[in-house]
Amino acid sequence: MIQWFKDVWEGFWTVLVGMKITWRHLFTQKVTLQYPEEKWQLPPKSRMRLFMKYEDCIGCGQCARACPVQCIYIKADKRDPKATPIFAANGQPIKLDVTVFDIDMSLCCYCNLCTYPCPTDCIYMTPEYEFATTDLTNHLYHFAKTGAKFLTVNPKAPAKPAAPPAGAAPAAPATPKPAPPTPAPPNGGTPPAPAGA
Amino acid sequence: MDLFFRLFPEAWPDWLRVALSAAIPAVLLLTFMAVGPIVYVYAERKIAGFMQDRLGPTRVGPYGLLQTVADAIKLMFKEAIYPTGVDKKLFLIAPCLVVLGAFLAMVVIPFGGKAQVADLNVGLFYVIAVSSLSTVGLIMAGWASNNKYALFGAMRSAAQIVSYEIPAVMILLGIVMIVGSLSLQDIVLYQEGGLTHWLLFRYFPIMPIAFVIFFTAGLAECNRTPFDIPEAESELVAGFHTEYSGFFFAMFFMAEYTEMFVISSVASVLFLGGYWSPLPNHILQHIGPIGLGPLWLIAKAWFLVFVMMWLRWTLPRLRVDQLMYVAWKVLLPISMVLVVLVGGLLMIPATRNGFPWDRWVGWIFTLVIFGALIAWMAGARLSKKRRVQDLAA
Numbered sequence: 001m002i003q004w005f006k007d008v009w010e011g012f013w014t015v016l017v018g019m020k021i022t023w024r025h026l027f028t029q030k031v032t033l034q035y036p037e038e039k040w041q042l043p044p045k046s047r048m049r050l051f052m053k054y055e056d057c058i059g060c061g062q063c064a065r066a067c068p069v070q071c072i073y074i075k076a077d078k079r080d081p082k083a084t085p086i087f088a089a090n091g092q093p094i095k096l097d098v099t100v101f102d103i104d105m106s107l108c109c110y111c112n113l114c115t116y117p118c119p120t121d122c123i124y125m126t127p128e129y130e131f132a133t134t135d136l137t138n139h140l141y142h143f144a145k146t147g148a149k150f151l152t153v154n155p156k157a158p159a160k161p162a163a164p165p166a167g168a169a170p171a172a173p174a175t176p177k178p179a180p181p182t183p184a185p186p187n188g189g190t191p192p193a194p195a196g197a
Numbered sequence: 198m199d200l201f202f203r204l205f206p207e208a209w210p211d212w213l214r215v216a217l218s219a220a221i222p223a224v225l226l227l228t229f230m231a232v233g234p235i236v237y238v239y240a241e242r243k244i245a246g247f248m249q250d251r252l253g254p255t256r257v258g259p260y261g262l263l264q265t266v267a268d269a270i271k272l273m274f275k276e277a278i279y280p281t282g283v284d285k286k287l288f289l290i291a292p293c294l295v296v297l298g299a300f301l302a303m304v305v306i307p308f309g310g311k312a313q314v315a316d317l318n319v320g321l322f323y324v325i326a327v328s329s330l331s332t333v334g335l336i337m338a339g340w341a342s343n344n345k346y347a348l349f350g351a352m353r354s355a356a357q358i359v360s361y362e363i364p365a366v367m368i369l370l371g372i373v374m375i376v377g378s379l380s381l382q383d384i385v386l387y388q389e390g391g392l393t394h395w396l397l398f399r400y401f402p403i404m405p406i407a408f409v410i411f412f413t414a415g416l417a418e419c420n421r422t423p424f425d426i427p428e429a430e431s432e433l434v435a436g437f438h439t440e441y442s443g444f445f446f447a448m449f450f451m452a453e454y455t456e457m458f459v460i461s462s463v464a465s466v467l468f469l470g471g472y473w474s475p476l477p478n479h480i481l482q483h484i485g486p487i488g489l490g491p492l493w494l495i496a497k498a499w500f501l502v503f504v505m506m507w508l509r510w511t512l513p514r515l516r517v518d519q520l521m522y523v524a525w526k527v528l529l530p531i532s533m534v535l536v537v538l539v540g541g542l543l544m545i546p547a548t549r550n551g552f553p554w555d556r557w558v559g560w561i562f563t564l565v566i567f568g569a570l571i572a573w574m575a576g577a578r579l580s581k582k583r584r585v586q587d588l589a590a
Contacts, residue, residue: 015511018511020573022510023507025247026244028250032246032250032251032252
């Protein structure tokens, strides 16, 4: 009998305890993020849409080889050796004309493996995640630009003219390397327009 | 009804005056009942959201205010689907009957002064009888749906409502003994004169317990969580309204929320002084010639509806055996003891009008409740600050 009263009281009391908890939650800070208005700021190294800086690409195709799902398509022709020499931002001479550089983001598995072998750090992942479209072919990004402005002056001091101070040569490659996973891509964070479409 | 009857000139034929005076409250109540769920569903979703640290509906209209309007429009225009093998007549009658059961009980609720559709001298019995009508509707819906889950839900609902009506009626018996009348108007008039006269604060330890029991039983009668095994979505798809769609589904919804309001308003009529303001000497009972009675009743009823929603988002669903345990082994014995106690106390002249400490209890009780509320709110603010600090750290 006493146990029955205890049980009844406990039942009633625990209801009140539960109500207290929910009452407190009525007034707590809400965690909802109202998506289109407020956006979650992703960390700068998050792996979202791939971006390729065409002006720095030397057309080596290592990214395409590293890709486990074969979503990168590269076509490159030999560049006319008599033309003005052009360079990537870290001083690598560009000896190939990259005519096609397509990335199919609908195939991409966001593994980030393509960015490691890139000798010029021109392919990297951006924190940009809003690229839903109504047409799947819009996920095939064409990065090859016809009117790209290449560096014709090597930003890295060439080794031969600067030969006299012997210690300068090993220090040189480390200088102008751009940090690959910068939060804002070089073209101002705007989605790279599918150029060939 | 009398209120409206006198509005029309006496030169008019009697049948016209009766018809008009019956039609006006009917239309008013029907509007109140049809528009009410829009408010309740919005409130429910907002409260649910807030209690789960979400925002609830925010998209349609400012603060999502038009969300339920949009839902209602959507439900009205949806196709009503009759699955194979349904008993079409019963299938159509069932939601109407459920709505009718919830609607008819509103007839006797006194909204203030003479603003009552019908002051039946058997008001409480009428409420009990009519609210059982929805059980018939639920069983019809379950049976006609040709769906085992619907039938399970209907059977559970019937078992539950039959069980929980007994403690509720026992509590009503105590109140009827105290007041000496079954009419809801008389019960409200008995509680005139402010907070200390409310039946909740009579016979101090007895009536609060009675209120809790009546409210629990009422909660079970509206099939609300924690007593919503008739539509337990994790066991029976949606219970008795599994096969319903479109407007008929909306009618079940309407009935559920109207029943919530009816139970809450009956509870506030019985225990919380109905349309009387909590202050003595009719303070805040009128502003000039305008009576605030309906506002007080609706405020009290909506507070209880809020408590129902609060409970819904606090407690998990009971198992069937636990449900029956609560009804038959907890609520019923306590309510029977209360009936005997109240009856005995009424026999003694000294306690015929309540215990001597009753007039002091009401205020203290209210103060304690409000103090607890303020403390909780302060605690909530503190915890919010702590939370913000935790997030910042």
